[in-house]
Amino acid sequence: MYNRRSGFLMCLAAPFFAFLVQQGLSIMWMEIYMGYSLSHYDGGDYMEYMQKMSEGMMNADALAIVSMIYAIICIVWFGVWYYRLKYNMPHDTVTGPAIVKDKAYEVMDKQRGLFEGYSWTIIPGLILLALGGQVVCSFFMEFVGSLRPSWYEFYEELMKSMGMESDKLGVPIILYALILGPVCEELTFRGLSYNYARRSLGFWATNIITALLFGLMHMNPLQGSMAALIGLVFGALYEKSRNIFVPMALHILFNTAGLLGGQFVTLGDTPFKFFAILLVSLLVSYVGYELVIRAIPQRIDIEIR
Secondary structure, three states, rough: OOOHHHHHHHHHHHHHHHHHHHHHHHHHHHHHHHHHHHHHHOOHHHHHHHHHHHHHHHHHHHHHHHHHHHHHHHHHHHHHHHHHHHOOOOHHHOOOOOHHHHHHHHHHHHHHOOOOOOOOHHHHHHHHHHHHHHHHHHHHHHHHHHOOOHHHHHHHHHHHHOOHHHOOHHHHHHHHHHHHHHHHHHHHHHHHHHHHHOOOOHHHHHHHHHHHHHHHOOOHHHHHHHHHHHHHHHHHHHHHHHHOOHHHHHHHHHHHHHHHHHHHOOOOOOHHHHHHHHHHHHHHHHHHHHHHHHHHHOOOOOOOO
16 A cells, blocks of 8 residues: 555655666766776876876766766656556555546546647747746856855856856757756656655645755756756646646756757846846746646546545
């Protein structure tokens, strides 16, 4: 039988396994590169050799390829896991109102198709929410960075080491940041963690827990705090739609706006412009959110007695 403790523990399982895969591949890459470097060591200056080897290990394109492999492994693994969780779990393994509603949603989705009933306004809604949300998150990160300068410095160094600078974007990092990463993360957090926690907890507790896990997975405090903030929006859309492709699409658009349009974002050079841009961004985000929510078909109302 399902209980709150097992639900909470299972909600940690997917992030834990994702972390193990990520770290395992990183260690494997370092071992392979060290072996290759040692086999080509010509006996020259040892310190210079160690410096070159360290720089080679941190090559942005190589790290991006490792990230792509990590994402592909998790997408396949967690995609199968998510499907089995949503559609093949025996009815007597879980209890409670949340799972009864989940089962009803699943039957409804099977009968009418995954996207049947959605309004076309979900497309402009997702775009507006991604654009507005990206600017709002830029304000948030600037504010937090002003309070914690060391967090901002660490974040900038991390982005440089990963090749995330707009003028140095390679194909591997673009594929990972814009497609593979968002798909992998949504399957991990909204697909698995959220569903497990939701079977024993209410919406707000579930959404906050999974958003915090999403933030922690980024492994740096500045980006992690921003990820936790936007993770609340991803979770709210998943709760409303029970369709993993809705937060997944928003995540892809959000990353695209940040990676390719970040150089066009301005926070204003005067107090008036600063607050005007923030206000417009909040308004655009709200309009986009409302369009998305209204585009999602009405789910059946089930009263649990």
